[in-house]
Amino acid sequence: MTGSDGPHREPGSDVRAAGSASERAREEEERAVEQALALVGGSDRSSRSDRSAGPGEPPSRSRDSRSHRDEDLDAAPSSNTHADRSRDPQARRSSDPHAHRSSDSSPYDGRDDDPRDGRAAPAPVPGSEQPPLPDRTLPGGPAKTSPPPPSWDRARTVAARAGRGGPPATIRLPLDRAPGHVLAEALGALTDLPSFDTSAMDGWAVAGPGPWAFEAGAGLLAGRGPAAALPDGTAVRIATGARVPPETTAVIRSEHAHVDEARGLLHARRSVVTGQDIRPRGQECRSGEQLVPAGTVVTPAVLGLAAAAGYDALPVVPRPRVDILVLGDELLNAGLPRDGLIRDALGPMLGPWLRALGAEVSGPRRLGDDAGALRSALTSSDADLIVTTGGTAAGPVDHVHPVLDALGAELLVDGVAVRPGHPMLLARLSPDGPYLVGLPGNPLAAVSGLLTLAEPLLAGIAGRPAQDPYRALVHAEVHGHPHDTRLVPVVHRPGRAGGRDHVAPLRYNGPAMLRGIAAADGLAVVPPGGVRSGTEVEILDLPWAPATPWTEGCFT
Numbered sequence: 001m002t003g004s005d006g007p008h009r010e011p012g013s014d015v016r017a018a019g020s021a022s023e024r025a026r027e028e029e030e031r032a033v034e035q036a037l038a039l040v041g042g043s044d045r046s047s048r049s050d051r052s053a054g055p056g057e058p059p060s061r062s063r064d065s066r067s068h069r070d071e072d073l074d075a076a077p078s079s080n081t082h083a084d085r086s087r088d089p090q091a092r093r094s095s096d097p098h099a100h101r102s103s104d105s106s107p108y109d110g111r112d113d114d115p116r117d118g119r120a121a122p123a124p125v126p127g128s129e130q131p132p133l134p135d136r137t138l139p140g141g142p143a144k145t146s147p148p149p150p151s152w153d154r155a156r157t158v159a160a161r162a163g164r165g166g167p168p169a170t171i172r173l174p175l176d177r178a179p180g181h182v183l184a185e186a187l188g189a190l191t192d193l194p195s196f197d198t199s200a201m202d203g204w205a206v207a208g209p210g211p212w213a214f215e216a217g218a219g220l221l222a223g224r225g226p227a228a229a230l231p232d233g234t235a236v237r238i239a240t241g242a243r244v245p246p247e248t249t250a251v252i253r254s255e256h257a258h259v260d261e262a263r264g265l266l267h268a269r270r271s272v273v274t275g276q277d278i279r280p281r282g283q284e285c286r287s288g289e290q291l292v293p294a295g296t297v298v299t300p301a302v303l304g305l306a307a308a309a310g311y312d313a314l315p316v317v318p319r320p321r322v323d324i325l326v327l328g329d330e331l332l333n334a335g336l337p338r339d340g341l342i343r344d345a346l347g348p349m350l351g352p353w354l355r356a357l358g359a360e361v362s363g364p365r366r367l368g369d370d371a372g373a374l375r376s377a378l379t380s381s382d383a384d385l386i387v388t389t390g391g392t393a394a395g396p397v398d399h400v401h402p403v404l405d406a407l408g409a410e411l412l413v414d415g416v417a418v419r420p421g422h423p424m425l426l427a428r429l430s431p432d433g434p435y436l437v438g439l440p441g442n443p444l445a446a447v448s449g450l451l452t453l454a455e456p457l458l459a460g461i462a463g464r465p466a467q468d469p470y471r472a473l474v475h476a477e478v479h480g481h482p483h484d485t486r487l488v489p490v491v492h493r494p495g496r497a498g499g500r501d502h503v504a505p506l507r508y509n510g511p512a513m514l515r516g517i518a519a520a521d522g523l524a525v526v527p528p529g530g531v532r533s534g535t536e537v538e539i540l541d542l543p544w545a546p547a548t549p550w551t552e553g554c555f556t
Contacts, residue, residue, distance in 0.1 A: 149415035149422065152452060152485035152525070158413055159426055159453045162435060163460020168317040175307060178298045180358060181316035182463045187291045187302075190310035193284040196226075197244040200277045203253040204266055205244055208232030211265040220245070235266045244278055251277035285309075295465040297358070317463040322354050323383040323434075324364040325374065327391040327399070328441060331366065345443045345514060346389040353450060354387070356543035357458050371399040378407065383434050384461055387454060390441030392423045400425070400438050409436070413453060417484040420511035421448030426457070442511040448487050451523060451540050471536040472524075473502040478537075480530030489520035490539070503539065517542075 150158065170184040199205065205220065206212045212235035219237025220227055229246040230236060238244070238251060250272050258267040285291060291305055298306075298314060306314055324347070331344040347364040354361045362383070367373045369391070378386060391400040404411065404427050413426040424445075425438040437454045439446040459466070475493065480486050490503035503524060508516035517523075525538040 146414065149417045150413060152416055152418040152487075155413050155416040155418070155426075155452055156456050160456035160460050160466060162412055162426065162428070163457040163462075165460075168461070168463040170315050171318055172313045172315055174313050175303055175311065178306075178314045178316055179300065179303055181298050181314075181319060182358070183292065183294050183296045183298060183302075184315045184317045184463060186294045187296070187306060187309070187311070187314070189285045189287055189289045189291055191287050192282040193308060194279050194281060196281050197248075198222075198279045199238045199240055199242050199244055199251050200279050201251055201253045202240050203238060203251050203277065204235045204257050205230060205238040205248045205251055206235045206266070206268075206272070207245075207247050207249050208234075210235075210272065211260075211267045213264055214259075214266050215264075248278070249274055253277060295463055297464070319358055319360040320384040320458050320461040321382070322359045322361045322385045322387060322458075323377070323381050324350050324354075324361065325377055325386060325388045326364050326366045327369060327374065327389055329368045329397070333366070346439070346441070346446050349443070349514075350387060350389070350439075350446075350450075353447075353543070354454070354458070357450075357455055358462050358464070359385070359458055369397040369399065371403055374399050375403045375406065378403065378429060378436070381434055385454070385457065386429075386434050386436045388436065388438045389446060390439075392425055392438040392440055404429075404436070416452060418448060418452060419481050419484050419486050420445035421452065421487070422484065424449035424453055426453045440511070443514045444489075444509065444517055445511040447517055448523075451487070469538050472539050473500055474505065474524055474531060474535055474537050475502045475533055476505050477533050478505050478524065478526050478531050480526050480528055483528050485528065486526040486530075487523040487540070488526055489516040490522055490524045491519060492521045503537075 149155075168182075168184060173181065199220075204212070204214070207230040210233075212233055214235040214237075217237070219239070220242040221239045222241035224242065226243055227236075227245040230248050232247075235252075236245065244251070252266075252268055252272060256269050258269055260267065291309060292302055296302060298316065326344055326347045328344075330341050331347075332338075332341045333344060333347070335343075337343055344366070347366065351361045351364060365377060367377060374388075374391075388400055391398045394401060407429060409427045409429045411425060411427050413424070415422055416424055418424075420442060421440055421444075423438075423440045425436075427436045427438070428434075429436060435457060437449065437457065439449040439454075456466075472492070474490070478486070478488055488509050489506040491506060493502050493504050495501050503522070505524065506516035506520055508514075520542065522542050523540040525540065527537075531537055
């Protein structure tokens with residue numbers, strides 16, 4: 001009931017209202033303290049929140065709260081920021097038409113999502129040196145606190161060690177099938193190279209001091225049997241590669257010789273040095289000498305050396321066999337994106353990329369969001385490695401973790417402290433079964449997973465030795481994540497005016513973007529906190545380089 005002077009107030013109502021507001025403020029403060037303690041101490045945040053909620057109030061959702069100050073601290077200036085800052089995972093997925101589901105769900109802009117449940121990460125506790133521990137809620141199961149993800153370096157070490165878990169198999173392949181494989185054994189010379197003294201030039205084989213008498217005729221040709229010893233004071237025509245007669249002093253090039261046909265004498269236009277233009281037996285190698293070590297990739301040059309040394313077949317490690325499983329009902333195989341559907345970028349990209357890493361790859365299988373189909377594909381595969389795309393989070397249709405749990409798989413890496421790509425994982429389906437690398441669904445995040453986990457794993461399986469990392473100057477300030485490593489596409493640039501060669505970061509480096517990596521020579525490994533211009537950073541080379549320098553202008 002109201003009167004002309006406003007709403008009716010009972011006596012003491014203002015005091016009770018003030019007291020209620022004060023009580024609510026104290027309860028909110030207590031909940032905030034409970035959440036902070038849970039983050040630091042690793043306690044069950046949901047149970048603490050439920051206990052701190054007042055009568056009739058819903059439990060506090062600490063993981064969905066993040067202050068603007070924390071966003072500002074984490075954010076890196078970028079043109080990739082989405083305007084939609086919704087904390088709802090479905091809203092975030094639909095806001096970016098280029099992103100695959102269940103991945104780094106937005107370009108790096110300070111809104112780093114929990115890799116396991118698709119919700120916003122909790123705000124860091126002031127003064128805490130460690131990032132908060134994420135929860136992973138499996139569909140149909142209780143929430144559980146996961147350990148912090150390993151560092152990028154540690155994850156790569158685990159993947160490389162897994163690939164080297166057992167002695168590599170050895171097969172013998174004929175030379176025409178060996179290129180691209182890795183030598184299982186050191187390649188030793190089966191004979192001296194060259195196996196006899198040969199002429200390095202077309203000209204004259206001479207013995208003793210000149211001038212030299214000669215007889216007209218074709219002389220000595222390559223591929224002929226041994227000739228008789230050459231007497232002192234005589235000469236004979238000889239072709240490149242021909243066997244040098246015994247007692248030969250030197251070979252005189254045709255252009256350095258003067259032939260006196262009338263008198264039948266050969267004169268040298270230059271001084272003659274004993275042994276000149278003769279390739280002596282064993283000059284390149286002696287029989288049994290190691291030519292190339294085990295672990296060497298059979299390139300065309302290695303193939304030619306092996307053939308010259310007498311090999312008809314080579315002992316090599318079989319190429320790792322890889323199956324690709326593309327997950328997601330929202331993916332199109334052809335045409336333009338439409339009606340909430342997007343093109344599958346990873347299916348076409350992963351096969352050639354994995355082949356460039358030395359693997360034999362089957363065509364991608366598109367399973368959609370079907371847990372049964374995923375389980376069947378995993379249990380029926382005879383590959384050495386299975387690569388999945390998307391589904392590594394814990395949304396309602398992210399089935400990778402539940403299926404791996406159901407199969408009793410061993411999780412070797414479950415998330416990595418790297419951006420983009422932190423929801424990646426590495427698992428072993430059984431002690432004798434294949435490995436699985438789960439890639440995030442966003443394209444650049446998937447590339448990060450390839451280079452972080454798949455590349456060192458495949459190198460180990462194929463018997464390739466670990467590559468020594470190298471560093472290069474970066475000519476620009478590169479912003480970093482507060483706690484995680486960042487992988488940033490870069491392009492090599494030559495030094496100017498005597499300066500050192502360097503790399504320049506490329507602009508389009510959001511998790512859902514391929515424009516930057518398509519123009520890149522490699523990825524810069526940026527440590528937490530970022531680097532200043534002129535700092536050396538580790539570089540991950542791509543298996544190829546751009547054919548033309550079209551990376552100027554808008555890419556840098």
